[in-house]
Amino acid sequence: MKTINQVNGIPLHYARLTNHPYGTRGQQRNFLIDEGFLNTLQKALQEVFEHCPLGIPEVLTTAGIFVDKPGQHGHGKAFDIDAIFWNNETLVTTNFIHQKELYLGIESFLRKHFGIVLNYYYPNHKDHWHVDTSVPVDYNESSKSETLYLQLVLKYIYREEILVDGIWGRQTSGVVKEVFEKLGIKTPITTKANYLKFLDSTGKIAFKLYEQKTSPRHLLNNLTEVIEGLPQQNKLAVREALNSFLDHSETATWLDDFEDVHDLESVIEEIIT
Template identity: 35%
Template sequence: MRPENTVAELAGVPVHYDRYRSDAHGYGTRGRPVTLHCTAAFEEKLQACFEELWDVCPLGRAEVVTTAGAYVDKPGAHSKGRAFDLDGLFWSERAFVARNYPREREFYLAVEAVLRKHFGTVLNYRYNAAHRDHFHIDDLAQRGFYKSHRSRVLFLQMILTHLFETPVAVDGIFGPETSEAAREMLVRRELASPGALAGGEALDRTLGEVWFDLLGEVARAGFADATAASPPASGPDETPLALLNQVYAAIDEERVGGWEKTGREA
């Protein structure tokens, strides 16, 4: 049943629907104003999330939030009024569109870090093809880090590779490569001491304990260049790290199809 509660603004910013078929209001544009339905409890989390997003992003409060919707009469969190699909954020000086992840990974991951502070389930560009053009967020799962949840491991691998200069395969598997890179990152960022990370269980426990601190670090690092103009649609970055990232991305793209066919816990 559709919730009676409605929302048309998030932390003072109008919400627009951008999935119209016209070029003027289609995906990637500012769309048109919309009133969404969701539970009051879920709206409260959305409002807190976007208030924090405006606080931590150097660009401040956006002018428009674009979405693919909230309540939808289909199985899952959307039918419960406990899900929201985020397509983009528009400021006067910059536009963020989820589909542009390959060109603005750092900014994308900073946005995702804030979303993950407030919601247990966040499905992103690397989760599967269906989520390459939006973030799906819902509150059906607990917040925090769980290595059994593929979407959370993917996010960890993405920040290791694209923010913290410890490239790993972005495959959603919490294996030896990811474990070692996570240990190195936690020590380097002074979120844990080497002695506290001995053994697999110690690493799992520590990641759980420092997860929200790590999300804050990701937001700060990812938004560091937020006031720069949106990246151009062409013109690849040819720094050594960027070239290495491109190699990993090419490998990972070959793996995504397999995950999409088999599926796995979010």
């Protein structure tokens, strides 16, 4: 095991304390890590930030690497990412709903290096990504975490109507065929080379979509999603208030000025040619 306080020159911070709470930049700290695992982590972060339009961040907060408990953390072979801080931008993992393109772009490249990635939709992982190398990088139809990722990108990056439930079925396999064809990638997704190509293209497409200016329509969709997640007794009142706002003739006129700039077709064209 090795002691580190940075990866590829990016300082590692801890922000899960009363005076340095979750979501802040926290404080730089030493972490124990397995050397082989560190090698993978370096390669992964190198690739993530090479493609990420925001470039190399100033701080990465982690909930930990070596943790004295059973599992990969107990061997210093797992990494938890809480948040990423650039000069003018922050990705806090609990903010998935508002930063889907950036979040899923990063996750796509992480998946090229780590066989296990647990994200926002995986139980108990709303506030961090967990990554480890305990299984090889490939796609397994029976893997809940991999299918959740797949359904999330099909829904939010490729704009397909799909249920995000982590279960591989007829609907998911049908949409995969359609999207792979559009991307010029061979199926099945379970062939490693096809899966890697999909991860790579999806990462690039997600980052491109992130770069396009977010329109008020897009922000309204995010708001609607947040409302749907509220407890029933609050949901109705908030939804009513939003609807009366949207139904107002001046709001409608204003919104008509904006198109949804999620211009997927031309982004795909640009990435695959």
